[in-house]
Amino acid sequence: MxxxxxxxxxxxxxxxxxxxxxxxxxxxxxxxxxxxxxxxxxxxxxxxxxxxxxxxxxxxxxxxxxxxxxxxxxxxxxxxxxxxxxxxxxxxxxxxxxxxxxxxxxxxxxxxxxxxxxxxxxxxxxxxxxxxxxxxxxxxxxxxxxxxxxxxxxxxxxxxxxxxxxxxxxxxxxxxxxxxxxxxxxxxxxxxxxxxxxxxxxxxxxxxxxxxxxxxxxxxxxxxxxxxxxxxxxxxxxxxxxxxxxxxxxxxxxxxxxxxxxxxxxxxxxxxxxxxxxxxxxxxxxxxxxxxxxxxxxxxxxxxxxxxxxxxNTRAAISSPSSPRRPAGAMRGAVVLDEVEFSYPGAEQPVLQGISFAVRQGSTTAIVGGTGSGKSTLVSLVCRLYDVGAGAVRIDDIDVRDYDTEYLWSALGLVPHRGYLFSGTIADNLRYGKADATDDEMWDALRVAAAEDFVAAHPDGLGMSVAQGGINLSGGQRQRLAIARAVIRKPALYLFDDAFSALDTITEARIRGALRTASANATMIIVAQRISTVEQADQIIVVDGGRIVGSGRHDELLIRCPEYREFVDSQAFGAGIGGRR
Known part of the structure; x- marks a missing residue:
């Protein structure tokens, strides 16, 4: 050797x-x-x-x-x-x-x-x-x-x-x-x-x-x-x-x-x-x-x-096919999961089983469920960080495994739960989303992510220093910058993996409102734990034990999905306790 x-x-x-x-x-x-x-x-x-x-x-x-x-x-x-x-x-x-x-x-x-x-x-x-x-x-x-x-x-x-x-x-x-x-x-x-x-x-x-x-x-x-x-x-x-x-x-x-x-x-x-x-x-x-x-x-x-x-000599499990496909025009962001199954290496049981649902172009789909139910794994499969064990994930009627990986990832706006920031400046991190972004585009993205205020208040503005991992920023500031990094590339499909968890409800509502205006034609898939985040979604998917146990709008699920009703009641109960303190 x-x-x-x-x-x-x-x-x-x-x-x-x-x-x-x-x-x-x-x-x-x-x-x-x-x-x-x-x-x-x-x-x-x-x-x-x-x-x-x-x-x-x-x-x-x-x-x-x-x-x-x-x-x-x-x-x-x-x-x-x-x-x-x-x-x-x-x-x-x-x-x-x-x-x-x-x-x-x-x-x-x-x-x-x-x-x-x-x-x-x-x-x-x-x-x-x-x-x-x-x-x-x-x-x-x-x-x-x-x-x-x-x-x-x-x-x-x-x-x-x-x-x-x-x-x-x-x-x-x-x-x-x-x-x-x-x-x-x-x-x-x-x-x-x-x-x-x-x-x-x-x-x-x-x-x-x-x-x-x-x-x-x-x-x-x-x-x-x-x-x-x-x-x-x-x-x-x-x-x-x-x-x-x-x-x-x-x-x-x-x-x-x-x-x-x-x-x-x-x-x-x-x-x-x-x-x-x-x-x-x-x-x-x-x-x-x-x-x-x-x-x-x-x-x-x-x-x-x-x-x-x-x-x-280790071959990457995720790679571009020899003859990649792509849509006739620009990617629209319509997503279909068809009988998807997935297991992590060495796991005794599948994390996801028989997952099937469709996300229309320009709509918002929320995914809720308990801890370990497989919500984040679903997002990872859509953006092809992992490949499905069975079934298929399709975007615009093309299996994600048939896309060139660089083309696929360039059309997505992923905001993970822990939005990692790199050492450098605010501008450096935003340019991870778009390498040739102008100052105006960066300020627009910060405005949508409700991050404009604290960046503008700093003497260096876009040149504000960011430590490795963003440890010199609060959790909410890191999440807002991660959202801005996804917004600046104007993707066809947003994937928010519990990306609002460190934000208060007012800031979260402000960001979601700005996203609806700035990205009206974009498709959004949101993994969340708050009712305030998901109740306005066009479709809510309820996952429990790696299976879909309910799907529909907020009002419909309250009537016919016990797991979702329990999810809502637990937060209402928590809010009631908070109000009595």
Missing amino acids: LLALVRRYLRPYRWPVAAVLVLQTLSSLASLYLPTVNAAIIDDGVAAGDTALIFRLGMAMLAVTALQGIVAIGAVYFGSRTGMGFGRDLRSAMFGHVTSLSETETARFGAPSLLTRTTNDVRQIQVLVQMTATVLVTAPIMGLGGIAMAIHQDAGLAWLLAVSVPVLAVGNYLIVSRMLPIFRSMQQRIDAINRILREQLSGVRVVRAFGREPFEQQRFDAANHAVADATLFAGRWQALMLPVSTLTINISSVALIWFGGRLIDAGRMQVGSLIAFLSYFMQILMAVLMATLVLAILPRAAVCAERITEVL
Whole structure:
């Protein structure tokens, strides 16, 4: 998986990679040439007292060293550009794919895990690519070239290479093979700590309100210690690599000097040749060590590649068909649900069963029912956040599954119960509804949503700052801005999922009146819990236990639908209690 992923996203950087290969080759060849020149200076220049030769060879060494420095800088430059570009492209691909996933896939992975995979996991592979760009050519050329040059200096000491290199390679391989499952466990624990941290930050008010700070601190500490323990366990194995490598190199160097000294004493080897052989020997072992450093991060990168590939290979359940359909003209907003059934993944019972009703173009349909009856799920099926398990949802006589998803969503105005606002300004959030909206259009939308007053009262107006999630605004202000964001796109079909719950009845009535005027031809489906919200609807659908138990106008349902009558009476009873306080 790792190799396939790297090859796929390195393809656009073929020329920078080629430049790295060429420059690293030149740098490695220069490194291999220097010990031979140094040996010639000692054996032919110093030993013979030839100052001119020493000067010429010394200048040659300086020139080669300068060339090596220049090409090394170039290799680092192109290697860094390749690594940074690779990381950028892979993160972009992850983000683009994650945003295309449906609610089902997002819930399966979990937001914290997707966040970790898009940031931390990509960074681990990026580090591997950058290190590989440095070591990919250097280690093989230094290793194989060093062996050839060392044998050229004295073949009698080559047996030391045959012993030292395998010992170093096998020792580090055994360590690396132990680290792979450890890193896999560590990444899962990082997911867990991110999930807990996200929950605590998102629910900080609830945590404080219930005095659960000590409990949440214990949860975080447990997850934190789990990550620390896994990291320490991996670190212990990783820490063995340097001592094993250093011990092998030092013992080999001592053995080389010992046996080389005996050859010099016997007159079978010159001092310069021994120094050159020692230099090549160190280059060979350093090449193995460089490869070992890459191997040290390879297990973690391999695990990260598995996790990233798992996401990238996940096909979104909600996608556009190969041959999408659309109405002959503009979308009108007539909706039909035909024997719809739906179950959430892993649920034992369907959330919705046998749901059938029609919504005329330009009409208002309200959906009421108890908690967990499936009201919000109905809205999600209409806008195709989920696909039905059986039956069909049609808009303008076309199954929503046959629409191009972008076209479908662009024609809808969804206002969820928790209207999420993005960090930025009021104008930035309104432009989520219409990217090219003018100031006049934004003020008109704010006026319809009864949000004009508090925005105009702020010194920055449309430039008023909005924190992430709109936490610097009240619940009612957030809902009104979410309504304005839907209004500004002037959709054919509005979907209000309990979108008036944080508003007082006067503000709600004002918004509904403005909507009737501004969007007279638009179809509206409203999920609500208030009688004041639904009683003027053209059609009210009563849902109980995932089934429709009543449909009609307010007055009709009061007569023939016990569940609706109970719904109305419960609110009247609540209002009566409120009036006696």
